[in-house]
Amino acid sequence: MRIGELSTVSGVAVATLKYYLREGLLHPGVATAVNQAEYDDSHVRRLRLVRVLLQLGHLSIDEVRTVVAAVDDESLSIHRAFGVAQDAMVTARDRNHPRYAAALADVDDLVSRHGLRVRPDAAVRLMLADAVMTFEQLGLDSLLGQPRLSAFDDLLPTIRDLADAQVASVPVDVTRTEQMEFSVVGTIAFEVAYAALRRLALEHASAVRFEPRRTPRRKD
């Protein structure tokens, strides 16, 4: 298909498509004439990935470029590429903070306590360390348990079940690129879904605590 049709099919404006091509977020089409190229389903799928990362994941253009490069780098195993993509999706705050090392040590304790196979330099460790430091700065360390992060010990099996189910749902009968796209998009989409579910539950909990109904409903 030509670029105009790609725009129609994907719902992305032609100017935006050209921007993505320039920025390397979208691979070039096959040139058919001067200033003319053919696009296919791989472009439609790639646009889906890019849009999800930008709009749902709030990644920057640079971060999306890194994810896309990992998806496309056939020299990386699926697992390794997923690691690179996960790293690109982390924007850690302040790696020079004096408490960072201690917070990271807590994270690494949690990881080894639960026997998780996580790369020793995985960036997602920094994401959890960021949250830990935030609790610390607020004087809310006690919410993290003792040893620190042990407050999450009971929850982790549930979270692992969800993660296992997501990874198990990656289809086998598709290309490596499609498996990667599925994995990355799934990571973001489920993350937003779970966060939204929790915020709905928080609103309910806030209503119950701070605005209890005057007349409790009776079961008649």
Added chain:
Amino acid sequence: MRIGELSTVSGVAVATLKYYLREGLLHPGVATAVNQAEYDDSHVRRLRLVRVLLQLGHLSIDEVRTVVAAVDDESLSIHRAFGVAQDAMVTARDRNHPRYAAALADVDDLVSRHGLRVRPDAAVRLMLADAVMTFEQLGLDSLLGQPRLSAFDDLLPTIRDLADAQVASVPVDVTRTEQMEFSVVGTIAFEVAYAALRRLALEHASAVRFEPRRTPRRKD
């Protein structure tokens, strides 16, 4: 304290403090002379809130301003103010999308099925609808269950327990402003923590599926 000391205590540069003052993210100090003002603990706490929203929550300046205004608006009940703050923390993608209404109807079904007290116009509904539409666009509807979103039914009680615990942990013996700051920061910090835990679990699950160890470890 003077602005220089506020900078030292909070770790925020003086130029940034002035920017926050101009943008209304930080309330003015008490003027003590021309071009001189006194700041106090309320400014230190407010900066903590602003930094968490900007750096951990990735909110825009406008979104932070809305949250801060809700925190400060004493005419709003705690519950109502928390709702306004939650709404400001949602950046929904495409409210004109043809599938939006259907996705929102699914969300509202879930909310009423679980008896959640959520405002009929709460923006967090749009956040979940966004995720639903993403699954749809990827042809992954089946992951959502039938009726749609029923795939989350078993998980919701766990999520509600976590939300209840967070709301219960909001201290009673502090000002309304501090309660609000606690609630908003807690929402973001726990959200990042849970998302990070899930990404750690995903990396593990990916390792197990895509790079199984050649020699399984034995328990000797």
